[in-house]
Amino acid sequence: MHPSVVPVPVPDAVALLIGSQVPVAVLHAEMTAVEAATCVTVCRGEQYREAREYNLGRLAAANKMLAAHDPRLVVHPGGAR
Numbered sequence: 418m419h420p421s422v423v424p425v426p427v428p429d430a431v432a433l434l435i436g437s438q439v440p441v442a443v444l445h446a447e448m449t450a451v452e453a454a455t456c457v458t459v460c461r462g463e464q465y466r467e468a469r470e471y472n473l474g475r476l477a478a479a480n481k482m483l484a485a486h487d488p489r490l491v492v493h494p495g496g497a498r
Contacts, residue, residue: 443486450479450492457494 427435436444453476460469476494483490 440486443482443490446479446482446486447490447492450476450483453479454492454494 453472456472457469457476460472473494476492480491483492
């Protein structure tokens, strides 16, 4: 992002309009992907190995749906899209 560019919040009405154009399955996949990516970054250490693997599977399944709709929607653990 350019240093002089200031992020502007999106009004709720605009966000609702954008969200209404996206299929419900894709919205659910995005929520699942974000949640799973957060859990993957939190589950560190050997004692959380099974939880991390489970959430990586959830993230992969959600990303498959997101990539089929638009490859730019793919979520990565520990980072922004």
